[in-house]
Structure formats: structure tokens, C-alpha cells
Amino acid sequence: MSGVSFTISLIYVLAAVGFVLGLHLMNAPATARRGNLISAGGMAVAVIATVVLLAQHHVGTVNWTVMAVGGVVGGGAGLWEARTVKMTAMPQLVSIFNSVGGGAAALLAINDILQHRHAGISNLSSITGALDILIGLVTFTGSLVAAGKLQGWIPGQPLIFRGSRAFNAVLAVGFLAGGVWLIVSPASTTALVLLLAAAAIFGVTMVLPIGGADMPVVISLLNAFTGTAVAMAGFVIDKPVLIIAGALVGAAGSILTKLMADAMNRSLVSIVVGGFGTGDSAQPAAMTGDVSVRQVTVDDAAIQLGYAGKVIIVPGYGLAAAQAQHEMSALSQYLEDRGIDVSYAIHPVAGRMPGHMNVLLAEANVPYPLLKEMDEINPEFDRADVALVVGANDVTNPAARRPGNPISGMPILDVDHAKSIIVIKRSLGHGYAGLDNELYADPKTEMFFSDAKKGLSALLAAMKTLVA
Amino acid sequence: MTTELLTDLTIFALAVLVGFEVISKVPATLHTPLMSGANSIHGVVLIGAMVITAAVSSTYAYALAALAMAFAAMNVVGGYVVTDRMLHMFLRRPAPPAPPAAPAAHGDGEAAAR
Numbered sequence: 001m002s003g004v005s006f007t008i009s010l011i012y013v014l015a016a017v018g019f020v021l022g023l024h025l026m027n028a029p030a031t032a033r034r035g036n037l038i039s040a041g042g043m044a045v046a047v048i049a050t051v052v053l054l055a056q057h058h059v060g061t062v063n064w065t066v067m068a069v070g071g072v073v074g075g076g077a078g079l080w081e082a083r084t085v086k087m088t089a090m091p092q093l094v095s096i097f098n099s100v101g102g103g104a105a106a107l108l109a110i111n112d113i114l115q116h117r118h119a120g121i122s123n124l125s126s127i128t129g130a131l132d133i134l135i136g137l138v139t140f141t142g143s144l145v146a147a148g149k150l151q152g153w154i155p156g157q158p159l160i161f162r163g164s165r166a167f168n169a170v171l172a173v174g175f176l177a178g179g180v181w182l183i184v185s186p187a188s189t190t191a192l193v194l195l196l197a198a199a200a201i202f203g204v205t206m207v208l209p210i211g212g213a214d215m216p217v218v219i220s221l222l223n224a225f226t227g228t229a230v231a232m233a234g235f236v237i238d239k240p241v242l243i244i245a246g247a248l249v250g251a252a253g254s255i256l257t258k259l260m261a262d263a264m265n266r267s268l269v270s271i272v273v274g275g276f277g278t279g280d281s282a283q284p285a286a287m288t289g290d291v292s293v294r295q296v297t298v299d300d301a302a303i304q305l306g307y308a309g310k311v312i313i314v315p316g317y318g319l320a321a322a323q324a325q326h327e328m329s330a331l332s333q334y335l336e337d338r339g340i341d342v343s344y345a346i347h348p349v350a351g352r353m354p355g356h357m358n359v360l361l362a363e364a365n366v367p368y369p370l371l372k373e374m375d376e377i378n379p380e381f382d383r384a385d386v387a388l389v390v391g392a393n394d395v396t397n398p399a400a401r402r403p404g405n406p407i408s409g410m411p412i413l414d415v416d417h418a419k420s421i422i423v424i425k426r427s428l429g430h431g432y433a434g435l436d437n438e439l440y441a442d443p444k445t446e447m448f449f450s451d452a453k454k455g456l457s458a459l460l461a462a463m464k465t466l467v468a
Numbered sequence: 469m470t471t472e473l474l475t476d477l478t479i480f481a482l483a484v485l486v487g488f489e490v491i492s493k494v495p496a497t498l499h500t501p502l503m504s505g506a507n508s509i510h511g512v513v514l515i516g517a518m519v520i521t522a523a524v525s526s527t528y529a530y531a532l533a534a535l536a537m538a539f540a541a542m543n544v545v546g547g548y549v550v551t552d553r554m555l556h557m558f559l560r561r562p563a564p565p566a567p568p569a570a571p572a573a574h575g576d577g578e579a580a581a582r
Contacts, residue, residue, distance in 0.1 A: 019509050024490045026505045032498060033555040036505050040548040043512065047544075050515045059522045066530050067521045070537025071514075077538070078546025082553065090550065094504045097511075097547045104513045104539035111520050111532045124473055220503050223510075230510045231483075235476055237516050243476055244483045245512040251487025253506050256499065263496050346497075354499035362557035373496065 004056055011049040012241040018042020019245050023252055046241060074100075087363045088320050091353045092147040095219045098226055099143030105229040106136030106199075110192070112236050117187040125236060126186045130179040132232035133192075134199045139225045141203030146219050149212050159208040168205050174198030206272075214271045216353035217260045221268070224253025263348035264410070293428065296446035298458045299466060301422050305459070306467030308385035310341040312377065314415055318391015318425060319452045320351045320360055327456035328390060329364035334460060338467075343370050345377040345387075345413050347395040378414045387418035389439075391425060391452045397437045405435060421445040424455040501554045508547025514540035 018038050025035025078097065085093045109132035148154035161167075178195030181188060210218055227249025234242025261268050305311060311332075319328060332342045344366065350357035358371055372380070381387060389396055396415040400407045415421055421444050428440065428447075439445055448455055494502055517540040521533040 015512075019512075020486055020490060023502075023506060023509065026498065026502050027490075027492055027494050029495065029498060032501060032505075033552065036501075036508075036548065036551045036555055039505060039509055040552075043508070043514075043544060043548070046512065046515055047518070050518050054518065054522045057522065060525075062530065063522050063524065063533075066524075066534045067518055067537055070517075070521070070534040071541040074538030074541030074543075075545040078542035078544070079549055081542075082546040082549035085550065087554075087557070090554070091500070093546070093550060094500075094507055097504075097543050097550070098507050100539035101507065101510050101513055101543035101547075104517055104536045104543065105510075107532055107536035107539065108513065108516045108520050111524065111529055111536065114529060114532075115524060216500075220499075223503055223507050227487075227506070227510045230513045230516075231480060233513055233516045235473075235480075237519055238472055238476065239516060239519065240476065240479050242512055242516050243480050245509050247480050247483035248487040248490070249506045249510045251484045252491045253487075253503070255488060255491045256494070256503055256506065259491075259494060259496075260499055260503075263499070348496035353503075354496045356500050358497045359500065359554050359557055371497075 002056075005053060008049045008053045011045055012239075015042035015046035015049075016241055016244040018045075019248055023248065086323070087360055088323050089151065090359065091216060091219065091356065092150040095143045095147035095150065095222070098219065098223050099140050099147065102136045102139030102143065102222070102226040102229055104136075105226065105233045106133050106140060108233045109133045109136070109236050110196075113182070113186055113192065126183045128232045128235035129186075130182045130195065132229050132236055133182075133195055134175055134179055135225050135232065136229035137196060137199035138203040138206065139222045139229060141200045142207045142225075143203075143219065143222045145204050145207040146215050146222065149207070150215055154208075158211045164205065164209065168202065171198050171202040171205065175202060210271060214264075214266065216349070216356075217257060217264065217266065217268070217271055219353075220253060220257040220260050221272075224250050224257055227251075227253050260354050263354050293440050293447045294443075294445065296422060296448050298448065298450075298455075298462045301446070301448050302459055302462035302466050304386055304420065304422065305335065305340075305388065306338065306463050308335075308340055310380075310384045310386075311335055312343055312345050312381060312384045312387045312415075312418065314345045314347075314387060314389040314392050314396060314413055315357055315361065316347075316350055316390065316392020316395060318393075320356065320391075322391065322452035324390070324451075324453035324456050325360045325364035325366075327453055327460065329361065329366045331456050331460045331463075332366065332370070334463060343372050343377065343380070345374065345381075345415075346371050347374055347392070347413055348411070350392065350395065374411060374413060381414045381417035384418040385420065387415045387421045389415060389421065389423040389425075390456065393425070393437055394435065396439050397435060398442075399435060399438050407435060415439060416442055416444070419444070422448055424448045424450055424452055424459075426451055501551055504547065504551040504554060508544060508551055511540060511544030511547050514544050516540075 019042050022035040022039025025031040081093055109129040113129055175195055175198035178191050178198055181191035182195055227246045231243050231246025231250060234246055335342045346357050348354050394407055396413055398416050399405050400410045400412045416439055423445060440447060517536040521537055524530060524533050
């Protein structure tokens with residue numbers, strides 16, 4: 001081993017240390033940003049080291065050009081999207097980035113097989129290659145579908161067609177057969193095509209039946225898949241740094257997926273089997289059943305809020321969907337300026353992903369200390385004069401405390417313990433679970449039917465004139 | 469070859485164990501940034517794409533390699549930048565201006581919730 005390649009191997013070790021350290025530091029809010037920077041630094045030195053390593057060999061001009069063009073185009077697109085994406089659309093973007101990562105890992109193995117198949121590939125290396133293609137492609141198409149569901153291009157409700165289970169089984173047989181065939185005879189184009197097609201379609205049919213509400217968990221799961229695919233790619237080209245980083249993400253991603261599923265009180269199995277989570281079902285003013293609810297005018301709501309001593313705001317998906325976080329922030333700032341004790345009750349899965357609501361509110365300059373996690377805020381509802389629910393549904397439904405319905409056992413915010421409750425919501429439409437929310441029928445509850453953005457602006461305007 | 473594979477497998481097994489351990493009690497708030505951060509780490513596939521790109525020599529392989537490069541670079545750059553943007557938002561106002569009045573002692577939150 002020459003001096004240069006020895007140094008480069010050391011740099012790869014350093015990069016791997018950076019990944020592990022970075023991921024570990026991201027466990028706590030105080031160190032999270034430093035962790036991400038350390039991880040990025042590890043990645044940067046690893047990329048530079050690779051350029052130096054390749055410069056040692058006789059790499060053609062065309063190859064350098066392809067590398068540079070591909071890198072600049074992809075990197076530029078990634079940078080632009082990451083900079084300009086609205087924070088409400090961020091889960092989709094993470095899913096897209098995950099998708100292309102899986103795609104790159106699959107392409108790597110495809111290229112390797114096409115390059116070396118006539119020179120002969122050992123069985124061991126074609127096993128990892130086949131696994132890489134399979135997992136990478138499933139992630140590629142699966143993550144695209146997940147992003148499409150979150151973006152609303154693909155309906156959020158579970159899409160199940162007759163015989164979908166059987167179809168999936170056929171696909172599974174297809175990619176298993178293609179994979180084994182490819183392992184035995186890496187030169188077979190038919191085997192490669194069979195594996196590619198079956199894996200790509202399987203990614204789609206795996207995610208389609210899963211409801212929009214479960215998408216965050218699915219994205220996290222696919223993220224772990226990509227990690228595994230990258231580790232397999234590391235075997236294919238014998239690069240330990242890929243194996244380390246990939247295995248790290250694969251394992252850490254699985255744990256994170258479990259944590260997310262736990263926070264939503266869902267089991268991973270039932271998520272993947274699908275059927276729950278109807279996505280966005282807001283039929284305007286659709287009264288469901290014979291629930292009698294009290295409506296409130298904007299002026300009455302403004303007065304209640306303006307003269308309260310303690311207000312707890314419960315933001316939900318409706319707030320994120322209406323992109324009303326800035327209006328929310330302005331309203332709570334106004335209340336605070338009047339000396340009212342304001343806090344935000346953040347359910348672990350408020351918004352579209354765990355932690356998503358925190359990001360949205362932080363974007364709108366809501367001070368971090370005002371955001372309270374569920375366990376911390378629940379005892380405080382008893383002392384709240386007004387609980388202002390903005391576009392949250394299932395996470396406030398007292399039915400979760402009883403057994404025998406789809407959300408039984410789900411941890412909820414004790415909104416019904418507040419002295420009075422104002423709910424801003426577009427309609428009485430159902431949440432993901434498709435249940436009537438018993439909170440709305442509570443005598444203490446008043447409904448203010450409006451889009452979150454318009455409703456909050458109207459509320460603030462009314463407050464400024466009535467309780468200035 | 470077999471020695472290499474054995475080394476690679478050892479590395480893989482140990483890295484999986486590290487991955488299981490490195491994530492411990494994460495507040496739900498950080499789940500999304502953490503996922504995004506892990507997402508950017510698997511962008512390390514960029515290095516693999518570079519190595520492969522350096523070795524190809526036919527037209528279709530150039531095309532595949534360029535696509536792999538673009539995908540991987542997008543994963544790395546976009547992943548880190550968006551993660552940093554998320555985390556930046558949490559920490560933009562580090563000094564708590566006026567934390568709400570200290571809540572009265574309230575035993576176990578879980579118990580009170582029932």
C-alpha cells in the first residue's frame with residue numbers, strides 16, 4: 001500500500017468516525033446542529049480523499065467530466081431544493097433525497113454487473129450486487145410514491161386493488177427468482193431485467209396501500225433500507241467506508257422507525273400491511289352523523305382569548321396544511337404581549353412527522369420554550385382557561401381513552417380538561433382514523449369553522465379591535 | 469478475496485451494532501431531523517459512484533454513471549443542507565426570553581393524564 005492510499009484509507013476511517021459521532025450528537029437538541037456539521041465534514045473529507053485517490057490512477061478525461069457534470073448537476077439541484085423548499089413540504093423532500101440515494105446505490109451495482117459480467121463475477125459479489133439492486137430499487141420507487149402521497153399527487157388514502165396481495169406475492173417471487181438467477185449467472189440480461197422490473201414495481205405496490213398518516217414511519221423505514229442498500233454497494237466495490245455508513249444508517253434507521261411507530265402507537269407490521277390512515281379527508285362543511293356542535297363567532301372567540309389568563313394552543317396537521325404557522329405565531333405573540341400565559345401543546349406526531357410541528361413553528365419564530373411536549377403539557381390543561389385547537393383532530397379525541405376503536409390507546413392531549421375549548425377547523429371532516437371526534441360534541445367546546453390561515457388572521461384582527 | 473470479504477463482513481456486523489447503540493432516547497422533536505441526518509449519511513454512496521464512474525468506458529455506462537453521480541450528489545448536498553436548515557430553526561433563538569411561570573408541582577405527567 002502506497003503512502004497516499006494509506007493516508008486515504010485513514011481519512012475514510014476519520015470520515016466513518018465523523019458519521020457515528022455526528023449521528024450520536026444528533027440525539028440531543030443542544031448538540032444536534034454540531035452533530036450534523038461533523039457528519040457533513042466527514043463526508044466532505046471522504047469525497048476529497050476519493051478525488052485524490054482517483055487522481056493516482058489513470059482516469060480518462062471523459063470519466064472526470066462525467067463525474068463533475070453529474071456531481072454538479074445533482075449537487076446543485078439538491079442544494080437548490082434544500083434551500084428553497086417550504087418547511088411544510090420538507091418531509092416530501094427528505095423522501096426524495098432518500099429515493100435518489102437508493103437509486104444511486106442500485107445504479108452502482110447495475111453498472112458493476114454490466115462492467116464485469118463477462119470477466120466473471122464471484123458468486124459472493126453477485127449476491128451483494130443482487131441485494132443492492134433489489135433494496136435500492138424498492139427504496140427508489142417506494143420513496144417516490146411516499147413523496148407523491150405527501151405532496152398530494154397520489155391520493156393519501158390506502159390504495160388497495162383486488163388481488164393486490166396476490167400481485168405482491170407474484171412480484172416477490174419475481175425478484176427472488178431474478179435475484180437468484182442473477183447470482184448464478186451474472187451475465188444474464190434477462191435475469192437482470194426481471195430483477196429490476198419486479199423490484200421497481202414492488203416498491204410502488206408496497207407503499208400504495210399505506211395511508212398518508214403512516215407515511216413518516218414508512219419514509220424512515222425506507223431510509224433504513226437505503227442504508228442497507230448502500231452497505232451492499234460497499235461490498236460490491238469493496239469500500240469499507242460505504243459499508244460502515246450504510247450499516248450505521250440501516251441499523252440506526254430501524255431503531256428510529258421503531259421509535260416513530262411507538263410515538264404514534266402503531267405497530268410496524270400493521271403499518272406495512274396497511275389499510276389505516278385515510279390521509280386528508282376534508283370535505284367542506286360535511287356534517288357527519290347527528291353530532292350537535294356549538295359554533296362560535298370570531299368576535300366571541302377573540303374576546304374569550306383576549307381575557308383568558310392561560311391559553312394552550314394545540315396545533316395540528318390543519319395548521320401545517322394551511323401554512324398558517326406565521327398567523328399562529330402573530331396571534332400567540334399578541335396574547336403574550338397582553339400578559340397571557342401562552343404555551344403550545346405538541347403531540348409527538350403533530351404535523352406530518354414527529355418533530356415536524358416544532359420545525360414549522362420555529363420557522364415562524366415561535367420561541368422554543370413555549371413548545372411543550374405531551375407529557376409536560378397534559379397536566380396543565382386543567383388550569384387552562386382556553387384551549388385553542390387549530391387543525392388537530394385525532395390527537396385530541398377522548399375516544400382514545402376507551403378501548404374498542406381505531407385510536408384506542410393512542411396517547412392524546414387532554415384538551416377536554418381545559419375550562420373552554422375553541423376548535424378552528426375547516427369542517428367536521430374526519431381525521432386520519434376516520435372517527436367522529438367526541439371533543440367537538442363536548443358542551444365546553446365551540447367550533448369556529450374556517451381555514452386555519454384565514455381563521456387565525458380574522459381572530460387576530462377581531463382581537464385588535466375588541467380587546468385592544 | 470475471501471479475506472477481504474471476511475473483513476468487510478466483520479466491519480458490517482460491527483457497524484450494525486454501533487448503529488443500534490448510537491440512537492438512544494431521542495425526544496420526538498428530533499425524530500425528523502435525525503431521520504434527515506441519517507438520510508444524508510447514506511449519501512456516502514457518492515464515493516461509490518465516483519469510483520464506478522472512474523472505471524467505466526462505454527456510452528451506456530457513462531450515462532448510468534452520470535445518473536448515479538447526480539442522484540448521489542443530490543442526496544448528500546440536499547440532505548445535509550436541509551437537515552442544517554431544520555436544526556437551525558430550532559436554535560435560532562437560543563435564549564429563552566421569559567419561560568412561562570413555573571408550573572405547580574404536578575407529579576407524574578402520565579398519571580395525571582389518566
